[in-house]
Amino acid sequence: MSDPNLPDLTGRTALVTGAGGLIGAGIARRFAAAGADVVVHYRHDEKSAQALVTRIVDAGGRALSVQADLTRTSECHRLVETAADWRGGLDALVNCAGIQPVQPLAEMTADDWREVYDTNTTSAFSCTRAAAPLLAARGGGSITHIASIEGTMATPGHAHYCASKAALIMFARSAALEHGPRGIRVNTVSPGLIDRPGLADDWPDGVRRWTGSVPLARLGRPEDIGDACVFLASDAATWISGTNLVVDGGISARPTW
Template identity: 85%
Template sequence: MSDAKHLPDLTGRVALVTGAGGLIGGGIADRFAAAGAAVVAHYRHDEKSARALVTRIGDAGGRALAVQADLTEESQCRRLVETAADWRGGLDALVHSAGIQPVKSLAEMSVEDWREMYEANTTSAFSCTRAAAPLLAARGGGSITHIASIEGTMATPGHAHYCASKAALLMFARSAALEHGAAGIRVNTVSPGLIDRPGLAGDWPDGVRRWSEAAPLGRLGRPEDIGNACVFLASDAASWITGTNLVVDGGVSARPTW
């Protein structure tokens, strides 16, 4: 866990982060732990990364639990959320970061590709939200944050199914905010821009250069940038924020395309 002096205090709260075996999900889980929350770190395939995350949080004095689930199965979404709530007697925040991002042109794309994307990125969000809402309501309310993308509003070649799934996620979250607000549940999305990873500059030097030049803040994002946004949305500082999309992209979306 990195420095927490600028984070809201989430001590005593329990947060479930899906996709915590991945780069962004792991960064989100780290920041929740740094803010004092007990963190349930979901993973589907990458048990090694999830276990390493739990160990890292524990070594820093935090509390974390790794749980495996296939979120394309509704029953497993329900089991995951119930496990998270049972662990420490309740659930206060869900951050749904799990998803996929394969690249394929429309000419190459099959109906199966399309359905796989929606199952992983959108239906999983629906199922996790359905499972979490009554448990959050039992605590008097809570926060649900879905990780969308700036590609939910900006088309990208080879990403038609991904862009469409994230656009659907934006509207799903707004609809859920309307329906769950009376129970004190706030539902928002965070839309990341390009997040750096080890080796990215070597794999895609031209893209990294162009992004850095286009971003007003002059750099790629880091996983903790997304984690910080999610911690804020789960905190009391965001108690009157729901149904909104927080873009975290270094200002790239502000640049005109003409």
């Protein structure tokens, strides 16, 4: 199911964590459209994950869904090993699993903080540790963490989320330094506001302010993030590592004063 507008990833296997969610599913679809065999990870939503697998297979691609609780280190390793065993190796890992609760800092507990970090950041650390030897065995590969523009711009009610995404950006840079000699490239993609069904009804003021400020005059789509991840996993990005690719329609270019 190769899309001529995308780099050709035929013959490669990609694991996308959090693919039961909106952005993760969009990333998985674009990897499949580029010709990759895709492992679709989910934690809770088996129905959505299986529907995504069916959609990819019906379009002529290959996909496999795997359930795992990535707050547990052993589950991260099992997921990565299952992905590699499926087609005989692993070429790309996208760490997209995450949560985004809204809580005032004054009401946030240490348990709330740990839950966000375990889900958003520690899971990426554990999956990266598990994947690195497998990627190295293939002569190298790509690891991409899905961060956020909130990793560099603070937002009220998101202290734990912002901190977890900032940590992902620096973790990718550190991992790029240490894994580069093994041919492994590590980057982050930082999305802006991504549209979802019902968002304009749930947050009309926020959507209005965003679309009135963003230079490209629209909300993001999951596929926009998927295209960035496919690019970073492709041969077109073989000298790109330790970079945070911001995919936000240009909103970060707006002055804040």
